[in-house]
Amino acid sequence: MSELSDLYQEVILDHNKSPRNFHKLEGATRTAEGYNPLCGDKVTVYIKLEGGVIKEISFEGSGCAISKASASMMTDSLKGKTLAEAEGLFEAVHKMLKGEMDSDADLLGIGKLAVLSGVCNFPARVKCASLSWHTFRAALQGGGGMTSTE
Amino acid sequence: MKPAHEVTDAKSWRGARSPLDVARIREDFPILKRQVHGKPLVYLDNAATGQKPQVVIDAVNRYYATENSNIHRGIHFLSEIATADYEESRAKVKRFLNASDTGEIIFVRGTTEGINLVAQSYGRRFVKQGDEILISAMEHHSNIVPWQILCEQVGARLRVVPMNHDGELLIEEYERLLNDRTKLVSVAHVSNALGTVNPVKQLVEMAHRRKIPVLLDGAQAAPHMKVDVQELGCDFYAFSGHKLFGPTGIGILYGKSKHLEAMPPYQGGGDMISLVTFEKTHYNILPYKFEAGTPHIAGGVGLGAAVDYLSGIGLEAVTAYEKELLAYATEALCTVQGLRIIGTAKEKAAVLSFVLDGVHPHDIGTVLDQEGVAIRAGHHCAMPVMQRFGVPATARASFAFYNTKEEVDVLVRAVHKVLKVFR
Numbered sequence: 329m330s331e332l333s334d335l336y337q338e339v340i341l342d343h344n345k346s347p348r349n350f351h352k353l354e355g356a357t358r359t360a361e362g363y364n365p366l367c368g369d370k371v372t373v374y375i376k377l378e379g380g381v382i383k384e385i386s387f388e389g390s391g392c393a394i395s396k397a398s399a400s401m402m403t404d405s406l407k408g409k410t411l412a413e414a415e416g417l418f419e420a421v422h423k424m425l426k427g428e429m430d431s432d433a434d435l436l437g438i439g440k441l442a443v444l445s446g447v448c449n450f451p452a453r454v455k456c457a458s459l460s461w462h463t464f465r466a467a468l469q470g471g472g473g474m475t476s477t478e
Numbered sequence: 479m480k481p482a483h484e485v486t487d488a489k490s491w492r493g494a495r496s497p498l499d500v501a502r503i504r505e506d507f508p509i510l511k512r513q514v515h516g517k518p519l520v521y522l523d524n525a526a527t528g529q530k531p532q533v534v535i536d537a538v539n540r541y542y543a544t545e546n547s548n549i550h551r552g553i554h555f556l557s558e559i560a561t562a563d564y565e566e567s568r569a570k571v572k573r574f575l576n577a578s579d580t581g582e583i584i585f586v587r588g589t590t591e592g593i594n595l596v597a598q599s600y601g602r603r604f605v606k607q608g609d610e611i612l613i614s615a616m617e618h619h620s621n622i623v624p625w626q627i628l629c630e631q632v633g634a635r636l637r638v639v640p641m642n643h644d645g646e647l648l649i650e651e652y653e654r655l656l657n658d659r660t661k662l663v664s665v666a667h668v669s670n671a672l673g674t675v676n677p678v679k680q681l682v683e684m685a686h687r688r689k690i691p692v693l694l695d696g697a698q699a700a701p702h703m704k705v706d707v708q709e710l711g712c713d714f715y716a717f718s719g720h721k722l723f724g725p726t727g728i729g730i731l732y733g734k735s736k737h738l739e740a741m742p743p744y745q746g747g748g749d750m751i752s753l754v755t756f757e758k759t760h761y762n763i764l765p766y767k768f769e770a771g772t773p774h775i776a777g778g779v780g781l782g783a784a785v786d787y788l789s790g791i792g793l794e795a796v797t798a799y800e801k802e803l804l805a806y807a808t809e810a811l812c813t814v815q816g817l818r819i820i821g822t823a824k825e826k827a828a829v830l831s832f833v834l835d836g837v838h839p840h841d842i843g844t845v846l847d848q849e850g851v852a853i854r855a856g857h858h859c860a861m862p863v864m865q866r867f868g869v870p871a872t873a874r875a876s877f878a879f880y881n882t883k884e885e886v887d888v889l890v891r892a893v894h895k896v897l898k899v900f901r
């Protein structure tokens with residue numbers, strides 16, 4: 329049985345209470361808005377790109393603990409990454425949330441983000457965790473439109 | 479259970495106001511015996527859909543196992559009994575709503591389709607550029623979007639009656655908004671997000687003084703209180719079978735004959751015609767004019783069984799019992815620190831929307847689910863209501879006559895568990 333404590337780990341609760349990089353970013357070169365129509369979660373991701381490197385990244389929005397913590401940890405882990413590294417991380421997180429990680433070694437590769445691995449046992453919550461990542465990707469791809477989980 | 483014809487008469491129930499035998503009633507619902515995450519299911523999402531008593535499941539089964547055939551078109555035995563059963567369900571619904579004629583009872587997919595039917599048939603014929611449609615601030619999306627589509631098509635304007643902070647419509651504003659351009663009023667009988675029971679009889683009277691027809695969205699009312707369309711005086715009334723403990727995919731649109739006669743068909747196809755040539759088609763009589771194609775026959779039969787079942791229990795007893803449950807649950811939840819109830823109208827059905835300081839409703843939903851408690855977390859297809867109250871979403875517990883005070887206690891304990899996880 330999936331345990332609540334696997335989902336709501338201390339780290340997640342902490343990021344929910346005091347989210348990191350939780351503000352608008354002046355001088356952002358990329359931004360996108362994401363929306364989960366199912367539960368009304370909203371997130372805006374701001375990115376400052378310099379020479380293919382994510383110099384700064386932040387977010388704003390409202391949402392559940394999972395979506396907020398996921399966005400917060402995402403900004404923490406993407407800061408300073410190259411676009412290629414970021415893409416790799418996106419794929420890895422995506423796999424983890426779908427419960428398709430083959431081994432613990434895979435989990436090691438994504439570092440702190442591994443605390444979100446419990447989410448895959450709560451199918452209704454996977455979109456909460458992936459919203460900020462999809463929004464991040466939409467911001468990179470430009471367009472600046474609205475990303476939806478549906 | 480007694481056959482329905484012995485008990486559908488409301489008067490015979492007035493004497494029998496004894497409290498419901500909920501323990502016995504629960505035996506009628508197989509799903510209530512199941513466990514969720516190793517805990518007994520506490521189903522408090524009745525506003526989303528109601529559970530099905532065995533008699534409804536049996537009726538659907540029996541239809542497929544012994545009667546399956548197409549209706550209104552066979553001359554063989556099966557088709558005759560299936561047609562008779564389907565039409566008998568229509569007659570049951572007619573009695574259930576106290577409509578004056580079975581021709582006024584149209585089978586549709588649900589409330590949503592009922593409202594769309596009126597918007598596209600009545601609306602496109604009678605609503606013109608510059609006209610207005612009046613709805614309320616507490617409508618479900620299915621009583622907003624069909625009107626927006628219509629307004630776009632004909633150049634009409636959608637106007638909205640505001641509500642106060644308890645979630646009650648402002649009647650003076652309603653009066654003020656009714657005017658010569660208003661061509662239709664469409665409001666919820668009971669709000670799904672707030673539980674408010676609107677004073678619909680009064681709303682209908684006020685509109686009728688100006689000869690404006692009124693559609694009532696009865697999705698949340700019909701399963702929980704006696705609805706008499708003649709007493710209410712409404713022109714249209716829509717509800718969903720699945721919320722009334724019947725099958726999904728079937729629902730009812732009631733419409734006064736004088737309107738239905740004047741309205742063009744909603745969809746074209748088989749069954750809705752009396753004569754077709756390539757030059758001209760003659761439409762069938764009511765209600766068939768509005769029932770194109772093979773309908774959800776099993777659903778109709780199941781809905782008939784659901785109507786019988788609910789009438790057998792007695793809607794007055796149901797309303798009284800649910801009121802008691804609501805009072806008990808409201809009092810219990812109010813003791814939870816940081817909990818705020820959204821929707822505090824004086825007249826309420828058993829719907830409890832709430833928010834918890836510092837905890838998103840979605841997280842409440844997940845914790846409660848782990849305790850076996852099924853509630854809804856989200857905007858309840860009523861985003862404008864959420865905006866009005868300044869919340870992105872709420873958690874909503876909604877009750878039916880098979881719920882118990884013990885289940886309310888489980889809910890409250892589970893909410894305390896939420897606090898433990900998040901504070």
Ligand SMILES: Cc1ncc(COP(=O)(O)O)c(C=O)c1O
Pocket residue numbers: 525526587588589590591618620621666668669670695697698718859
């Ligand atoms: C007030 C109200 N109106 C309309 C609907 C739509 O009903 P359905 O989805 O069954 O068509 C609902 C269902 O949630 C409702 O609560």
